[in-house]
Amino acid sequence: MVEYVPILIFLGVATLFPVATLVIARLLRPSVYNKTKLEAYECGVPPSGEARARYPVRFYIIAVLFVVFDVETIFLFPWAVKFKALGVFGFIEMLVFLGILLVGFAYAWKKGALEWV
Amino acid sequence: MRVEFFLLIGALLFTIGCAGVLIRRNAIVILMCIELMLNAVNLTFVAFALENQSMTGHIFVFFVMTVAAAEAAIGLAIVIALFRRRRTTDVEDASLMRW
Amino acid sequence: MTSLFNPNDVRLITPELVLTISAFLILGLSVLPDLGRKTWAPVLAGLACVSTLASLLSFVWMFGLEALRTPDMTIGFNGMFILDAFSIFFKVVFLLAAMLTILVSARYLEVERAHTGEYYALILFAVVGMMFLASAGDFITIFVSLETMALSFYILVGFLKTNRKSNEAALKYFLLGSFSTGIFLYGISLVYGTTQTTVLGLIGISRAKMALQSPAAPIFVLGVILVTVGLAFKIAAVPFHMWAPDAYEGAPTPVTAFLSTGSKAAAFVVLARIFSMGFLPLGQRWATLLAILAVASMTLGNVAAILQENIKRMLAYSSIAHAGYVLMGMIAVGLGDTVETREYGLKAVLLYLLVYTFVNIGAFALVIILRREQVAGDRVADFAGLSRRAPWAAFAMLVFMLSLAGIPATAGFIGKWFLFGAVVKAHYAWLAVVAVINSAISLYYYARVVVNMYMKAPEGAARLAPSWGQRVAIGACIAFTLVFGLYPQPIIAFAERSILALAPWAS
Numbered sequence A: 001m002v003e004y005v006p007i008l009i010f011l012g013v014a015t016l017f018p019v020a021t022l023v024i025a026r027l028l029r030p031s032v033y034n035k036t037k038l039e040a041y042e043c044g045v046p047p048s049g050e051a052r053a054r055y056p057v058r059f060y061i062i063a064v065l066f067v068v069f070d071v072e073t074i075f076l077f078p079w080a081v082k083f084k085a086l087g088v089f090g091f092i093e094m095l096v097f098l099g100i101l102l103v104g105f106a107y108a109w110k111k112g113a114l115e116w117v
Numbered sequence B: 001m002r003v004e005f006f007l008l009i010g011a012l013l014f015t016i017g018c019a020g021v022l023i024r025r026n027a028i029v030i031l032m033c034i035e036l037m038l039n040a041v042n043l044t045f046v047a048f049a050l051e052n053q054s055m056t057g058h059i060f061v062f063f064v065m066t067v068a069a070a071e072a073a074i075g076l077a078i079v080i081a082l083f084r085r086r087r088t089t090d091v092e093d094a095s096l097m098r099w
Numbered sequence C: 001m002t003s004l005f006n007p008n009d010v011r012l013i014t015p016e017l018v019l020t021i022s023a024f025l026i027l028g029l030s031v032l033p034d035l036g037r038k039t040w041a042p043v044l045a046g047l048a049c050v051s052t053l054a055s056l057l058s059f060v061w062m063f064g065l066e067a068l069r070t071p072d073m074t075i076g077f078n079g080m081f082i083l084d085a086f087s088i089f090f091k092v093v094f095l096l097a098a099m100l101t102i103l104v105s106a107r108y109l110e111v112e113r114a115h116t117g118e119y120y121a122l123i124l125f126a127v128v129g130m131m132f133l134a135s136a137g138d139f140i141t142i143f144v145s146l147e148t149m150a151l152s153f154y155i156l157v158g159f160l161k162t163n164r165k166s167n168e169a170a171l172k173y174f175l176l177g178s179f180s181t182g183i184f185l186y187g188i189s190l191v192y193g194t195t196q197t198t199v200l201g202l203i204g205i206s207r208a209k210m211a212l213q214s215p216a217a218p219i220f221v222l223g224v225i226l227v228t229v230g231l232a233f234k235i236a237a238v239p240f241h242m243w244a245p246d247a248y249e250g251a252p253t254p255v256t257a258f259l260s261t262g263s264k265a266a267a268f269v270v271l272a273r274i275f276s277m278g279f280l281p282l283g284q285r286w287a288t289l290l291a292i293l294a295v296a297s298m299t300l301g302n303v304a305a306i307l308q309e310n311i312k313r314m315l316a317y318s319s320i321a322h323a324g325y326v327l328m329g330m331i332a333v334g335l336g337d338t339v340e341t342r343e344y345g346l347k348a349v350l351l352y353l354l355v356y357t358f359v360n361i362g363a364f365a366l367v368i369i370l371r372r373e374q375v376a377g378d379r380v381a382d383f384a385g386l387s388r389r390a391p392w393a394a395f396a397m398l399v400f401m402l403s404l405a406g407i408p409a410t411a412g413f414i415g416k417w418f419l420f421g422a423v424v425k426a427h428y429a430w431l432a433v434v435a436v437i438n439s440a441i442s443l444y445y446y447a448r449v450v451v452n453m454y455m456k457a458p459e460g461a462a463r464l465a466p467s468w469g470q471r472v473a474i475g476a477c478i479a480f481t482l483v484f485g486l487y488p489q490p491i492i493a494f495a496e497r498s499i500l501a502l503a504p505w506a507s
Helices: A002-028 A057-070 A072-081 A083-110 B003-023 B027-052 B056-086 C014-029 C041-067 C085-111 C117-135 C139-157 C164-195 C200-213 C217-235 C243-250 C253-278 C280-306 C311-335 C339-370 C391-405 C411-425 C429-455 C468-486 C489-498
Strands: C074-076 C081-083
Touching: A057 A072, A057 A083, A057 B056, A072 A083, A072 B056, A083 C014, B003 B027, B003 C164, B027 B056, B027 C164, B056 C139, B056 C164, C014 C041, C014 C117, C041 C085, C041 C117, C081 C085, C081 C117, C085 C117, C085 C253, C085 C339, C085 C468, C085 C489, C117 C139, C117 C253, C139 C164, C139 C253, C164 C200, C164 C217, C164 C243, C200 C217, C200 C253, C200 C280, C217 C253, C217 C280, C217 C311, C243 C253, C243 C311, C253 C280, C253 C311, C253 C339, C280 C311, C280 C429, C311 C339, C311 C411, C311 C429, C339 C391, C339 C411, C339 C468, C339 C489, C391 C411, C391 C429, C391 C468, C411 C429, C411 C468, C411 C489
Parallel strands: none
Antiparallel strands: C074 C081
């Protein structure tokens, strides 16, 4: 059990540090509240509109496309690492995979999903 | 590090995700909770793969991640379609059909 | 170490390849600009239908007519893919279900103003998923193909983008479907952790027993339970059925027909494959679990169906009840003390799913042809006086209702006969009694439709105008129900030849 003692100490310090910081900051800082201070911070310009405004739906469509094409790297990366070992089979396999993705991409393009409308 | 820790975290995340799906009312939040469940599964797979010294667990994670992405895409699409008709993403409002 | 890839394996997946390629072709063609007022959609429907037929015929190309009777078990892709009589049986069922669905779809989608090529591409993708599912020999293949099917269905259920019911059905089906996927996966991860493999055959031979005797046994059992729960969601067994009535009601009716037959049969394939190959040493335990699900599904499904006014919803609850009946066959597989009993149970499952596919698609086809401009046609009351408006349609519905209720001289009776026999053989006679009582309850709501058609006055004089595709599909379903109801030997023999080789795993 002795080898776990450092972990225990680490856990204790890790818990105490943020708690202590928050408490000390609370004690030291002056608490002056006014309208300007409570306002949402928008890069120094006067804020416009609600902070919890809705995003236009287009962002979701871009997100949908991004999510799908983003994860293809999951398969590309290990394939690239083991490219030599996989040989011709791996190459053809990846071509098939990319071909399928390309069909999806062409479909999305043709359907106008990439246009910013 | 011992494998049990990872398994425990996996189990905790899975439970949180499960609870979230059952409790939360916003479709997008439920979607996020489902993703949390899938990631808990990934963690469990990787932990077991480490313990068993086998690659299968790692490979399974690849497929779970890909399918999770496809699932998220379709889920978002369905939520958008619903939002366009109803202007809400609250599942309580999706109550045209009951019993 | 086996070789990475054997080019001969590609031959094994010819039927799936045919479908995949034509699905991509349809997807590509569906973005073509329309020819004036006419769209490409009917052409693509024809293409989809032809490709399912081509896929069906490619089995003959693979084995030749004679060898098709008893193909050997062929394992390809390093154990990931199993081609045996069992998987071929189900692939035939899926392809027939898809073909019937495509035949009844076109006119319905035109009425709904949603007739596009993507619909057929999605149907084909779903079938590809189902077919790989039937052949899956590894949890990775099972997961990926299950999701290929499920993701296609999520979109198909919400295919009527401007219809609020369809949107809502898709959302509910998607949320609960992916929730169940999460549970299923967690179960797989626990099973993988305790047995150190995801290959079903390897788990079954010795590792399941080993895992049971190790200190990690509770984790393994929990894994099995979670896998069962995940699959119970997919077959819509009570208490995991909540999505089914809503999804069935809101989805476009042809999709409902396909969902209630193809997707359900696909979930049963995995169930049969996982439980009889992977978890057979735990037979006693999971059979008890399935017995609880079966009793709950039958009872709640039938009682709730009585209360329904919407016929799609009524058929949804009826399909929950039917899932309960089919589970009885699996229970016999788990409990049977002899190989004969186990094989009898499996045979009953196969037979029932084949029969149910034709009967249920037939019943939904009738609901589909009642949908016309301005008429939703999905209330039980819409069937009032159908015998006078359209005697043939009324007769068809009569046949399907009687078959669903399990009246002798219809195919439904044969299916039920074997299922009930299976649990009796497994010394679970009380379950058969519950099922018989439930069949009697179900007679009430099936008869209500018949009474509406034959005894009530019609509400309007509007005539039905089924397309030729719908006529062909309904005709095929009636022929199947009546011919094999009176002369069931061919399908019994087909099911008998196709059961999984359980012997090596039977303890």
